[in-house]
Amino acid sequence: MKAVVWHGLGDIRLDDVPEPTIEDRYDAIVRITTSAICGTDLHFVRGTMPGMKEGRILGHEAVGVVTEVGSGVRNLRPGDRVVVPSTVACGTCSYCRAGYYAQCDNANPQGSRAGTVFFGGPEAAGGLDGLQAEYARIPYAHVGLVPLPDTVDDAQAILLSDIYPTAWFGARLAEIGDGDTVAIVGAGPIGQAAVACARLQGAGRIIVVDGVSDRLDLARDQHAETVDFNAEDPVEAVLELTGGIGADRVIDAVGVDAQRPSHGPAADALREQAQQFDHEKDEAAPAQNPDGDTWVPGDAPTLAARWAVRMVAKAGTVGTVGVYPPQVQHYPFGEAFMKNLTLKLGNCNHRRYVPELVSMVATGRLDPTPLITRWTGTQDAIDAYGAFDRRETGWEKVALGVAGDGSVAPGLGETAGTGTATTAGTQGGMAAAGGPSA
Numbered sequence: 001m002k003a004v005v006w007h008g009l010g011d012i013r014l015d016d017v018p019e020p021t022i023e024d025r026y027d028a029i030v031r032i033t034t035s036a037i038c039g040t041d042l043h044f045v046r047g048t049m050p051g052m053k054e055g056r057i058l059g060h061e062a063v064g065v066v067t068e069v070g071s072g073v074r075n076l077r078p079g080d081r082v083v084v085p086s087t088v089a090c091g092t093c094s095y096c097r098a099g100y101y102a103q104c105d106n107a108n109p110q111g112s113r114a115g116t117v118f119f120g121g122p123e124a125a126g127g128l129d130g131l132q133a134e135y136a137r138i139p140y141a142h143v144g145l146v147p148l149p150d151t152v153d154d155a156q157a158i159l160l161s162d163i164y165p166t167a168w169f170g171a172r173l174a175e176i177g178d179g180d181t182v183a184i185v186g187a188g189p190i191g192q193a194a195v196a197c198a199r200l201q202g203a204g205r206i207i208v209v210d211g212v213s214d215r216l217d218l219a220r221d222q223h224a225e226t227v228d229f230n231a232e233d234p235v236e237a238v239l240e241l242t243g244g245i246g247a248d249r250v251i252d253a254v255g256v257d258a259q260r261p262s263h264g265p266a267a268d269a270l271r272e273q274a275q276q277f278d279h280e281k282d283e284a285a286p287a288q289n290p291d292g293d294t295w296v297p298g299d300a301p302t303l304a305a306r307w308a309v310r311m312v313a314k315a316g317t318v319g320t321v322g323v324y325p326p327q328v329q330h331y332p333f334g335e336a337f338m339k340n341l342t343l344k345l346g347n348c349n350h351r352r353y354v355p356e357l358v359s360m361v362a363t364g365r366l367d368p369t370p371l372i373t374r375w376t377g378t379q380d381a382i383d384a385y386g387a388f389d390r391r392e393t394g395w396e397k398v399a400l401g402v403a404g405d406g407s408v409a410p411g412l413g414e415t416a417g418t419g420t421a422t423t424a425g426t427q428g429g430m431a432a433a434g435g436p437s438a
């Protein structure tokens with residue numbers, strides 16, 4: 001089968017690899033109809049998340065059809081259409097039972113303290129092959145896989161694999177309550193999804209910070225207030241927009257690949273800290289292999305964290321879902337302490353939120369469709385990775401149409417814009433073309 005395979009930093013390829021087989025009685029095999037590329041995948045290729053093994057299939061987002069189940073899987077049959085949550089968890093241990101699926105005691109073969117298990121990640125994350133492939137082996141399938149009604153199409157469902165659950169989790173971490181003013185740092189797919197999730201959780205006002213204009217446009221389509229960090233100092237802008245108080249809640253949806261502003265007052269203000277960020281960059285990405293302007297690690301690994309702590313109100317909350325790997329050692333701890341902040345962070349407990357999100361989409365309360373700005377066939381996956389990595393205009397969230405057979409083609413334009421928390425009011429120039437079967 002075809003799969004996107006990690007060979008080294010700056011080196012991913014579309015390879016022919018063997019199809020997976022059942023290895024454990026709780027396994028299932030899923031034939032993938034739609035997959036997607038995530039900002040997390042970029043960390044592995046840029047060098048800001050270490051520990052990848054050559055030959056590992058990438059990807060942790062998928063929708064597909066079950067083709068085979070192990071003897072322990074009693075709730076699914078071949079033919080069932082499912083969404084695959086990105087993290088893997090046993091469903092039995094005390095952590096899973098309490099909803100902390102990302103801290104499962106049993107899923108990681110390296111032991112209960114080894115860390116979150118997810119598809120297509122480093123060896124420390126369980127060493128599982130990923131979902132940017134025609135077929136995938138899903139461990140603990142009886143717990144992980146979430147069945148899909150055909151009223152939820154592939155374009156909607158693929159965003160429920162990782163993007164919306166993480167954004168929902170980020171909004172929960174930020175403790176959003178009725179009427180809160182929420183700032184979201186980062187307008188990538190996670191930041192965009194966080195707009196709808198924050199709104200559904202009660203946010204009164206939503207401010208989105210990024211430096212890429214078409215991403216800010218998409219946030220404005222969702223009627224978030226936008227701040228361009230290359231035009232304004234984002235901390236000053238948020239303070240001004242909030243009467244000098246700051247945002248009640250902040251979500252960091254950037255993580256370790258944060259970039260410095262290239263110009264504007266924020267760039268001027270940071271010039272004196274250049275050396276510190278250079279040092280942090282060496283720490284965050286000790287090895288890297290950029291190809292021109294592609295696969296370049298962020299040059300200010302803790303900048304989003306610093307801005308988050310500065311733009312939040314006293315006694316406010318910062319929820320961090322942007323990824324910071326273990327080698328990142330800096331955080332504005334003293335500033336956070338002096339403001340009596342609440343800080344919450346970590347890997348999403350996907351399985352806790354996916355079923356509810358499926359039901360929210362099925363009932364029309366949430367329509368994630370407009371977030372997908374590109375559909376690409378698997379044959380073009382490597383080029384698509386590059387365009388997404390460079391944040392090229394129109395490459396916000398990239399879905400990979402793997403197989404038309406068994407997919408539910410997106411009903412683009414029909415339901416978009418109708419839910420109370422749709423991701424965009426209009427599809428404007430960002431409309432996705434085609435779909436998994438196109």
Ligand SMILES: NC(=O)c1ccc[n+]([C@@H]2O[C@H](COP(=O)([O-])OP(=O)(O)OC[C@H]3O[C@@H](n4cnc5c(N)ncnc54)[C@H](O)[C@@H]3O)[C@@H](O)[C@H]2O)c1
Nearest residue numbers: 039040166186187188189190255258259321322323347348
């Ligand atoms: N915690 C989890 O379980 C989980 C799950 C999925 C993704 N993530 C992480 O969430 C983060 C975002 O993912 P994504 O798919 O949206 O990635 P992405 O790379 O598309 O988005 C990052 C965005 O941040 C912007 N940005 C860069 N520097 C910035 C700065 N200084 N201030 C504000 N914005 C800045 C970029 O322009 C980009 O739009 C990644 O770190 C990803 O690994 C975490």
Ligand SMILES: [Zn+2]
Nearest residue numbers: 038039040162
């Ligand atoms: Zn992801």
Ligand SMILES: [Zn+2]
Nearest residue numbers: 090093096104
């Ligand atoms: Zn568990």
